[in-house]
Amino acid sequence: MSAMRHGAAALSANQPVAAPAREFAFSEADFRTLKQLAYDYAGIALSESKENLIYSRISRRLRALKLASFHDYCDYLAETPSEIENFINSISTNHTKFFRELHHFEHFRAHVAVPFAQAVAHKPHGRLRVWSAGCSTGEEPYTIAVVLKREIRDFASNDVRILATDIDTDVLRRAARGEYVAASVDEVPKEYRTFFAHQAAPDGAEKVVIEQNIQSLVAFRRLNLMDQPWPFSGLFDAIFCRNVMIYFDTPTKTALVERFKRQLKPNGWLYIGHSESLIGSHPGLDLVGRTTYRRSQ
Ligand SMILES: C[S@@+](CC[C@H](N)C(=O)[O-])C[C@H]1O[C@@H](n2cnc3c(N)ncnc32)[C@H](O)[C@@H]1O
Structure with a gap:
């Protein structure tokens, strides 16, 4: 019994780990097309390591537009000039905070x-x-x-x-x-806190305005x-x-x-x-x- 367990573990360790199946087909050519568009339009240089990030962010657009693949999305972008706004909104990284640096x-x-x-x-x-x-x-x-x-x-x-x-x-x-959200002013120096008014949001959470x-x-x-x-x-x-x-x-x-x-x-x-x-x-x-x-x- 213990040998069997051992054998089973050895077998699975040697097998290639299957990548989780993706909901949408996303080829290298599709990634290259989107990468080029981000660069030409917004100057954003996406490295190869951003492939997964782009997949997950743009997948939401495919669902919203009921498209079957990234190839279809690339065609849609080419035919629909207004979609560039959604594309750029989806890929931009927006992290920021009050008094950063x-x-x-x-x-x-x-x-x-x-x-x-x-x-x-x-x-x-x-x-x-x-x-x-x-x-x-x-x-x-x-x-x-x-x-x-x-x-x-x-x-x-x-x-x-x-x-x-x-x-x-x-x-x-x-x-x-x-x-x-109220926590966003946690690192604001205390002499500036008075400029941020705390209010109760309709859902009961506190917010600053x-x-x-x-x-x-x-x-x-x-x-x-x-x-x-x-x-x-x-x-x-x-x-x-x-x-x-x-x-x-x-x-x-x-x-x-x-x-x-x-x-x-x-x-x-x-x-x-x-x-x-x-x-x-x-x-x-x-x-x-x-x-x-x-x-x-
Ligand atoms: C990480 S945020 C920086 C926010 C803030 N400046 C800070 O330091 O906390 C980067 C912002 O740059 C914007 N951005 C990226 N490419 C841009 C472009 N070509 N023109 C204007 N804004 C751009 C993004 O949309 C994003 O909101």
Whole structure:
């Protein structure tokens, strides 16, 4: 009996492990087609290791559209230009949080918010423009907004705007609601907690809501960073583009950083994600701190 058990175990150990059957046929050619589309349209460079991720994320679209295979989905994408929006929404990675990489906000407070507040205290009618490029569900631009709100006393006499853009229309809809689960403010420094109002959600769970006077500082817009040209002419005092360029390859990233540089005012600041230090030289953009760059005069 024990020998039999032993034998049975040895047999199964030597047998190839069958991959779980997939609900939809997904060939290498289908993956290549979707990979190319993500790159051409959004600059997103999907590595081979993302094949399973793409399968699971796009499978939902196949179910919703009642399609039988990824081949059919590729055909559908080619015939239906509007589907690109759902495709990009499905593949984009949106992780974010309030005060992510706190040091950027301490820098922004000291070098942008406080000097602006001091300048307009003497001479009102100041103008401040900040861009959160790749804003996801809004935690980054709302963090920028509360930092400004805490320093600037008079918004009525000054022109202060935060532009928050993303390619993903689902996250932009959520961002514009300004509602988050209560735990999302757990790591917010206590001096900023008062800007987040706690409310009971209809299902009994607690949520936090961004105050209207904070929300009104932020304008959410859909923008694909690969679009040429960008639809604004004015320059920014600061640009946050954090944890977005990790999805791009080096040529895309290099070209994008040059465009950010041209979109900054002289002495304006560029903040990028912790794993994204800029490769290559960008004359006129100086590294001045951890993943913090300044446009020289
Ligand atoms: C991981 S989130 C980063 C959110 C936030 N900046 C942060 O650091 O917490 C990356 C965001 O970049 C957006 N994104 C990716 N490719 C983009 C593109 N070509 N144009 C605009 N946004 C893009 C995604 O939709 C996603 O919401």
